[in-house]
Amino acid sequence: MDFFVPQQMEETQSSKESNPVSNRLDLIILSNAKHIGLSFQELNQLRVSDFIEMTDIHLGKKKVTGSKRATQADIDKLFA
Numbered sequence: 001m002d003f004f005v006p007q008q009m010e011e012t013q014s015s016k017e018s019n020p021v022s023n024r025l026d027l028i029i030l031s032n033a034k035h036i037g038l039s040f041q042e043l044n045q046l047r048v049s050d051f052i053e054m055t056d057i058h059l060g061k062k063k064v065t066g067s068k069r070a071t072q073a074d075i076d077k078l079f080a
Contacts, residue, residue, distance in 0.1 A: 032055050033043040043051065 029048070029051065030040075030043075033040070033051070036055065036058050046054070
């Protein structure tokens, strides 16, 4: 079964897939602040550079050391 997709919608979708990370730094900062547990009032008291440093400390920089073998739980989660 075929269906019609407008050209504009198709172009928008393909551009979103190629750039999964938003280029809106303001939204990224707000999202990270909420993820850490800060209120907007607390965030307002920080400089941007201080907040970015705080985010790096809180989230930590995890080192990737090779690949992990998938467990049955990982496979079940993938197909759920």
